[in-house]
Amino acid sequence: MRLKRTHTCGELTAEHINQEVILNGWIATNRDHGGLIFIDLRDRYGKTQVTFSPEKVPEIAADAKRLGLEDVIAVKGVVSPRPKGNINSKMSTGEIELDVTELEVLSESAPLPFLVSNRESGSEELRLEYRYLELRTAEIQRSLAIRHKTYQATRSYLAERNFIEVETPVLMKSTPEGARDYLVPSRLHKGRFYALPQSPQTYKQLLMIGGFDRYFQIVKCFRDEDLRADRQPEFTQIDIEMSFVDQDDVLNLAQGLTRSIFKRVRGEELPEEFPRMSYQEAMETYGSDKPDVRFEMQLREFADFASESQFEGFKSVLANGGRVKAIVAENLADKYSRKVIDGLTDWVKTYYGVKGLAFMKAENGGLSGGISKFFTDEQLASIRKRWDVADNDILFFVADEDGERALQTLGALRLEIARRENLIPENIFKPLFVLDFPLLEFGPDAGRYVARHHPFTSPQLEDVPLMESDPAKVRARAYDLVINGYEVAGGSIRIHQQAMQQQMFKLLGMSAEEAERRFGFLLKAFQYGAPPHGGIAFGFDRLIMLLSGTENIRDVIAFPKTTSAMSLMDEAPSFVDEKQLKELHIRLSEDVKPAAE
RNA sequence: GGGACCGUAGUUCAGCUUGGUUAGAACGCCAGCCUGUCACGUUGGAGGUCGCGGGUUCGAGCCCCGUCGGUCCCGCCA
Numbered sequence: 050m051r052l053k054r055t056h057t058c059g060e061l062t063a064e065h066i067n068q069e070v071i072l073n074g075w076i077a078t079n080r081d082h083g084g085l086i087f088i089d090l091r092d093r094y095g096k097t098q099v100t101f102s103p104e105k106v107p108e109i110a111a112d113a114k115r116l117g118l119e120d121v122i123a124v125k126g127v128v129s130p131r132p133k134g135n136i137n138s139k140m141s142t143g144e145i146e147l148d149v150t151e152l153e154v155l156s157e158s159a160p161l162p163f164l165v166s167n168r169e170s171g172s173e174e175l176r177l178e179y180r181y182l183e184l185r186t187a188e189i190q191r192s193l194a195i196r197h198k199t200y201q202a203t204r205s206y207l208a209e210r211n212f213i214e215v216e217t218p219v220l221m222k223s224t225p226e227g228a229r230d231y232l233v234p235s236r237l238h239k240g241r242f243y244a245l246p247q248s249p250q251t252y253k254q255l256l257m258i259g260g261f262d263r264y265f266q267i268v269k270c271f272r273d274e275d276l277r278a279d280r281q282p283e284f285t286q287i288d289i290e291m292s293f294v295d296q297d298d299v300l301n302l303a304q305g306l307t308r309s310i311f312k313r314v315r316g317e318e319l320p321e322e323f324p325r326m327s328y329q330e331a332m333e334t335y336g337s338d339k340p341d342v343r344f345e346m347q348l349r350e351f352a353d354f355a356s357e358s359q360f361e362g363f364k365s366v367l368a369n370g371g372r373v374k375a376i377v378a379e380n381l382a383d384k385y386s387r388k389v390i391d392g393l394t395d396w397v398k399t400y401y402g403v404k405g406l407a408f409m410k411a412e413n414g415g416l417s418g419g420i421s422k423f424f425t426d427e428q429l430a431s432i433r434k435r436w437d438v439a440d441n442d443i444l445f446f447v448a449d450e451d452g453e454r455a456l457q458t459l460g461a462l463r464l465e466i467a468r469r470e471n472l473i474p475e476n477i478f479k480p481l482f483v484l485d486f487p488l489l490e491f492g493p494d495a496g497r498y499v500a501r502h503h504p505f506t507s508p509q510l511e512d513v514p515l516m517e518s519d520p521a522k523v524r525a526r527a528y529d530l531v532i533n534g535y536e537v538a539g540g541s542i543r544i545h546q547q548a549m550q551q552q553m554f555k556l557l558g559m560s561a562e563e564a565e566r567r568f569g570f571l572l573k574a575f576q577y578g579a580p581p582h583g584g585i586a587f588g589f590d591r592l593i594m595l596l597s598g599t600e601n602i603r604d605v606i607a608f609p610k611t612t613s614a615m616s617l618m619d620e621a622p623s624f625v626d627e628k629q630l631k632e633l634h635i636r637l638s639e640d641v642k643p644a645a646e
Numbered sequence: 647g648g649g650a651c652c653g654u655a656g657u658u659c660a661g662c663u664u665g666g667u668u669a670g671a672a673c674g675c676c677a678g679c680c681u682g683u684c685a686c687g688u689u690g691g692a693g694g695u696c697g698c699g700g701g702u703u704c705g706a707g708c709c710c711c712g713u714c715g716g717u718c719c720c721g722c723c724a
Contacts, residue, residue: 084681098684118674135682143684160675163657166685170673171657174716227724247724274723275647399649400720503724611716 052123052153059095063144065128072097072147073123073155075185076116077166086113090124090147093190096140098131099124099147109152119158119165119182125151173603177617180608192597192605195314199593200267202313203287206306212263212289217252219245219269224567226504228272231282234633245271245283248586250503251571253290254543257582258574262292267589276612279535279591279602283610287592289540290584296526296542300325300482303530303538303585307480314596317478323530324481331483332453336374336460338486341534342479344472346463348456349436351375351446360423362404363448372452374459375444377436378466382410382443393462397447401458407446411438420446464534478595480532485509488525489556497558502527504553505571506541507583520556526583537592540585547575 054073061070077091086101103110116122126149137143162178163171165185176183183189204214223230223244230244246252248270256264266288273282287306291299304323311317324342331340334347355363355373363373378385385393385408394406408419409429415421416429416438424432432438445462449455467473488508492499498520500506508516512523526542544550550572554564564572593605603609610616630636 078684078686080683080686082681082683082686083679085683086681087683087686089684096684100682102681104681132682135684137684140684160656164674167673169658172653172716174653175657177716224724228722250724272723275721277723278718280723402720500724506724612718613715615715617716 050123050153050155052125052151054123057094058090058092058097059141061097061128061142061145061147063130066130066145068128069125070128070147071123071125072099074121075158075165076118076120076122079113079116079118081114086110087146088113088116088122090122091185095142097142097145097147098137098140099126099149100129101149101152105148106150109149112152112154113149116154117158117160119161119185120154121156121158123153123155124149174611174617177603177609177611180618184607188604192593192599193607195597196593196605198314199310199589199596202310203265203267203306206309207263207265207289210263210302212265213261214266215256215261215264216266217246217249217256217268221246221252222570224251226500226567228274231271231273234635236632236634239634247272248286249288250505251568253288253584254505254571254579254582255574257290257292258577258579262580262582264291265289273614276610276614278600279594281590281602281606281609282614284602285589287538287587287589288584289586290582292580292582294542294581294583296484296528296583299540299542299583299585300528303540303587304480304482306587307530307532307537310592311478311596319478319480326481326483327485328483328487328524329485332456332460336456336458336463337534338483339529339531339534339536340460340481340483341464341467341473342481343474343477343533344467346376346378346467346472348459348463349375349377354424354428354432355448357428358423360420363407363446366448366450366455369450370452371448371450372455373446373448374455375436375446376459376463376466377438378443378445378470379439380441381466381470382412382441385410385443393445393465396465397458397462401454401461403447403449403454403458406462407448409444409446411440411442411444414440416444476598478532480530480537483529483531484527485524486527486529487521488512488523488527489520491521495558498556500553500557501525502539502541504557504559504568505543505550507544507549508553516552516556528585530585530587532595535591535595536588537595538585538587540583542581542583545575545579545581547572550575 052071055071058072058074072090074090074092077089077096080087084103088099089096090099101110101113124147126147128145129148131144131146161182162175165182168176168183168186168188220233220243223232223242228247230247233243233245235241235243249266249268253264268286268288269283270286271283276282289302291302308319311319328338331338336348351373352367356367366373390408397403397406409416409421410418411433416433421429438444447455447459447462449458487501488506489498490501502525507526509524509526515523528540529536530538544553590602590605594600594602597605599605608616608618615621
């Protein structure tokens with residue numbers, strides 16, 4: 050190129066007037082007035098208006114007429130003040146313009162599938178196909194810049210505190226516990242496969258045994274599971290592990306890191322001490338293990354009222370060990386007609402599998418409608434009093450013999466109503482730690498207990514005796530960091546003693562032989578002096594979502610995949626040549642062959 | 647694995663309820679006019695495999711079945 054930029058498109062101001070400069074960039078808009086042509090030239094740093102005057106430079110102005118959106122050009126000219134009344138206060142460069150004397154067309158753009166100036170002008174499907182164009186949009190430029198700042202903030206915070214960044218393998222041993230693995234066939238070892246890491250869990254523990262007492266890594270993880278708005282098949286974690294620590298040390302570190310990131314990236318002051326809440330309390334008051342505490346509408350216990358009522362549905366649920374809880378949605382009774390309530394009822398039935406949704410409305414100082422007829426006036430009055438119910442509030446009730454399901458359903462309803470009614474304040478951040486997760490849960494499919502976090506999670510010491518008598522009651526030394534209803538980080542103190550690890554495997558129904566086959570390398574390492582250790586992993590993408598204010602994980606990843614794990618731009622995954630398969634000792638089954646050919 | 651919504655011009659959408667002459671609009675694109683615009687204005691023009699396959703019908707963008715793709719949710723995600 051002949052004309053190399055001397056400045057970016059975002060930096061010229063009145064101070065540069067009369068200087069001769071060169072700008073390079075993309076054409077954001079062009080406004081051809083016949084006698085005078087305006088082009089807004091754009092790069093990552095901003096936009097600058099450049100003008101072509103047919104009077105002064107007739108040949109160049111004639112060339113400029115042929116330019117189109119997103120052509121890449123270089124222009125040389127003199128920085129000039131805009132005439133009075135033509136200053137654009139919306140642009141940082143709005144006081145000046147570039148009076149062009151030379152033009153070099155570096156590259157022309159084909160007609161655009163959507164407008165770079167307006168992301169809404171194309172469907173997400175189309176934008177993903179032309180992701181490189183979407184990367185030019187202000188939104189994606191901004192969120193990737195936030196992502197970059199967050200990498201920097203993370204590295205400097207941790208490095209300043211003696212953490213050492215270590216890379217762990219991407220090709221590793223498959224450990225079929227947890228999510229499905231992405232597998233990579235081995236050419237050299239017939240019939241064998243590597244797995245891509247679901248997380249560097251085992252490696253970080255081995256690093257502790259290896260004496261790297263404070264480790265971190267910003268690392269890609271891979272899970273072959275179905276996707277959601279906040280889940281991608283490959284995603285990034287800030288992985289952290291520490292030796293000679295207890296739970297509070299890890300939480301304080303995570304808290305400090307989070308505060309530092311929000312401060313440095315957004316200028317946002319998070320509380321010095323994040324609130325801490327037990328898993329049990331989170332479930333009881335919010336119906337979720339990742340409560341959004343930006344708004345109230347907490348779950349209320351209804352068992353005592355229900356058991357004294359005439360409502361057999363609730364009474365039989367309670368008699369069978371179930372739960373009945375309620376929420377009070379303030380000032381919505383008039384808005385929630387029978388039809389709206391029926392809609393919500395269908396919604397909870399369909400998605401959460403409960404039998405129904407009960408309600409009452411508060412009016413004229415009492416409670417009426419719905420299930421109110423099963424209660425005496427005295428009972429209704431005392432419900433209103435205990436919950437401080439005001440006229441026009443509406444009360445929703447969910448009962449289920451599976452108590453956890455009742456809580457989760459009501460928690461989901463709480464969120465749904467809050468979203469519909471815009472009860473969730475934006476641009477505020479409410480972090481909290483959720484603690485004391487159960488170590489195990491009964492897996493109906495497996496017919497045994499499965500680790501809720503992972504099989505290396507330490508039980509709380511006082512609960513160890515329960516491992517024999519009542520495993521479901523054992524609490525783990527596991528914790529999550531939740532912000533605005535997103536699980537942003539999760540971790541645990543690990544088991545570092547062989548005997549305990551073996552007991553854990555036994556509880557999980559894993560024989561000594563099986564444990565040896567799957568995790569033998571780790572168990573062996575534990576024989577050579579394992580320090581007590583624990584850690585935490587941040588979902589980096591979700592953190593960026595919060596920092597940049599989006600609810601779509603694809604907005605914060607440069608080249609994301611669709612909800613069916615396809616990359617629309619390069620069409621991955623793709624079929625491969627027979628020759629490649631042969632080298633890998635792989636033969637496709639008959640039913641997929643026609644598609645491959 | 648299951649459910650809901652969506653797929654029509656380069657793009658965003660309307661048309662589908664109630665099948666019927668030539669499938670419309672806006673933006674973009676092309677050509678012209680325009681010296682102070684910044685969502686420039688203005689005149690004209692081109693542009694359609696109605697995702698794909700099958701069925702019903704005299705006749706299908708519209709109804710039915712299947713399929714592919716997108717989004718959101720349940721299951722799943724230690």
